[in-house]
Amino acid sequence: MRLRCDRNALVDKLAILARGVSSRSALPVLSGVLLQAADGRLDLFSTDMELSIKASLATAVDEAGDTVVPARLFSDVVRNLPSDEVLIETEAVGDGAGGSVLVSAGNAKFHLNAWAASDFPQVSAFDMSECFQVPREPFVATLAKVGRAASRDETRPILTGVLVSMGEGSLKMVATDSYRLGVRQAHLEGGPGAEVQAIVPVKALSEVARLATGAEREAIDVVIGENQALFGFGDVVVATRLIDGQFPNYKQLLPEAYEHEVVLDKEELLGVARRVGLLAQKNAPLRLRFGEGTLTVRAITQDVGQAEESLAVDYDGDEFEIGFNHVYLIDGIEAVDGDKVSLKLITPLRPGLVSGVEGEAAADFLYLIMPIRLSG
Numbered sequence: 001m002r003l004r005c006d007r008n009a010l011v012d013k014l015a016i017l018a019r020g021v022s023s024r025s026a027l028p029v030l031s032g033v034l035l036q037a038a039d040g041r042l043d044l045f046s047t048d049m050e051l052s053i054k055a056s057l058a059t060a061v062d063e064a065g066d067t068v069v070p071a072r073l074f075s076d077v078v079r080n081l082p083s084d085e086v087l088i089e090t091e092a093v094g095d096g097a098g099g100s101v102l103v104s105a106g107n108a109k110f111h112l113n114a115w116a117a118s119d120f121p122q123v124s125a126f127d128m129s130e131c132f133q134v135p136r137e138p139f140v141a142t143l144a145k146v147g148r149a150a151s152r153d154e155t156r157p158i159l160t161g162v163l164v165s166m167g168e169g170s171l172k173m174v175a176t177d178s179y180r181l182g183v184r185q186a187h188l189e190g191g192p193g194a195e196v197q198a199i200v201p202v203k204a205l206s207e208v209a210r211l212a213t214g215a216e217r218e219a220i221d222v223v224i225g226e227n228q229a230l231f232g233f234g235d236v237v238v239a240t241r242l243i244d245g246q247f248p249n250y251k252q253l254l255p256e257a258y259e260h261e262v263v264l265d266k267e268e269l270l271g272v273a274r275r276v277g278l279l280a281q282k283n284a285p286l287r288l289r290f291g292e293g294t295l296t297v298r299a300i301t302q303d304v305g306q307a308e309e310s311l312a313v314d315y316d317g318d319e320f321e322i323g324f325n326h327v328y329l330i331d332g333i334e335a336v337d338g339d340k341v342s343l344k345l346i347t348p349l350r351p352g353l354v355s356g357v358e359g360e361a362a363a364d365f366l367y368l369i370m371p372i373r374l375s376g
Helices: 007-020 071-079 136-149 202-214 266-277 326-335
Strands: 002-006 032-038 041-047 051-058 060-063 065-070 085-091 100-105 108-113 132-135 161-167 170-176 180-187 196-201 219-224 228-232 236-241 260-265 286-291 294-301 305-312 320-324 340-345 352-355 365-369
Touching: 002 007, 007 041, 007 051, 007 071, 007 085, 007 202, 007 236, 032 060, 032 071, 051 202, 065 071, 065 108, 071 100, 071 108, 132 136, 136 161, 136 170, 136 180, 136 202, 136 219, 136 326, 161 202, 180 326, 196 202, 196 236, 202 228, 202 236, 260 266, 266 286, 266 294, 266 305, 266 326, 266 340, 320 326, 326 352, 326 365
Parallel strands: none
Antiparallel strands: 002 060, 002 085, 032 041, 032 065, 041 051, 051 236, 085 100, 100 108, 132 219, 161 170, 161 196, 170 180, 180 365, 219 228, 228 236, 260 340, 286 294, 286 320, 294 305, 340 352, 352 365
């Protein structure tokens, strides 16, 4: 393999591929990036066996070939080269051996040990021939509101995914970690002809959203297969395995009716929750006490201190107090569209619902949060 390419363009692609490089695998080759050069193009691949990324770059290819280079070291070397044109050339040492790679620019030359391309596991074909397009803005916005409710606990893999449903003109995402539930539905211009549904790892969707935000294109190319999903941005494609299993029936988790509904100014409630939440440490709950015309927010952490702040609310029911994880509550309030937020409550031991108020905001986003049993 022998090729010449632009240093800055290569650095940009390597920065993207770094998100798919494995840092803890028992397979050393997964810490590398696969380079495949042919027909005036360099294709680069990285994978951690769950998330895979492909990036392509137009190059002058003198000799086709492939190799696997150590991702971090190769990226550092290319980034620090003294000129903008980079020469990359493989130096084989024997059949089946990885050999080494010469990376040079100007008077600088680096010989890096490499792995054979045959050692690199190709977990995706990156076939985008049957893709459909989803507008970038509603996809990214929906994930931003719902993704935070997905679990990061790998012992419950089904909850580390987001249930994604897409049809002609609609997109819905659902996520839960069993302590909170986020649901958002958005309108799409376009989408697949028939409805598709899959449980996609939140880690992969977060990478898709990050790449989409920085992409020039206004649409994301999507392929939902039997075992994997592909998301394309022109010369970059992200592949992820799908999570197999039955996602919780979230509709059964939503109460049919609530005893109380309180509408508050979003920014005012958010400010109070953030300030008082500073003293909700060591898993201490944020306590919301509702009284006639008043909401008092308190936090008490033993050996740390306590905080309290009140605000006027339109409430005239029986006095009661309910506790929530302050981070979960703040996440839900932040995700609401509009200037007002609705808190719907039943009893101190039943889940509460956070939603919007104005127009479609009340129906488009729902955030259910489990309470914390209070003592003292």
